[in-house]
Amino acid sequence: MAVTVHLSEPALTLLKRRFTGTRVEVTEQNRPLYRELVEAGLMMPLHTFSMGPNSAYRLTEAACDMRDALQSEA
Numbered sequence: 001m002a003v004t005v006h007l008s009e010p011a012l013t014l015l016k017r018r019f020t021g022t023r024v025e026v027t028e029q030n031r032p033l034y035r036e037l038v039e040a041g042l043m044m045p046l047h048t049f050s051m052g053p054n055s056a057y058r059l060t061e062a063a064c065d066m067r068d069a070l071q072s073e074a
Contacts, residue, residue, distance in 0.1 A: 011036040018043075018059060019067045026055055042066070 007015065011033045017024055026034060034057045037043035042063040046056040059067070 005040045005042070007040060008033070008036060011040075015042060015063070019063075019070070026057065037063075 014024060014030065014033045015037060024030065031054070034043055034045070034054075038045055038057070042060055043057040044060050045054045046058060047053045048055045
């Protein structure tokens with residue numbers, strides 16, 4: 001069963017950049033986009049010793065599945 005995820009255009013752009021392997025530094029300006037992706041179940045917040053809580057994010061398995069499906073369609 002397919003699940004529909006509604007994302008803002010900026011969050012979708014960020015996700016696509018992450019799909020390509022581009023490292024996108026977490027800043028106060030883009031942190032809300034990362035949070036939107038967390039709420040959609042596509043990113044997971046990480047905590048680093050030097051930068052503190054929610055200073056990095058990684059793709060979830062659901063996001064990786066989505067990326068793989070998009071690549072196989074192309």
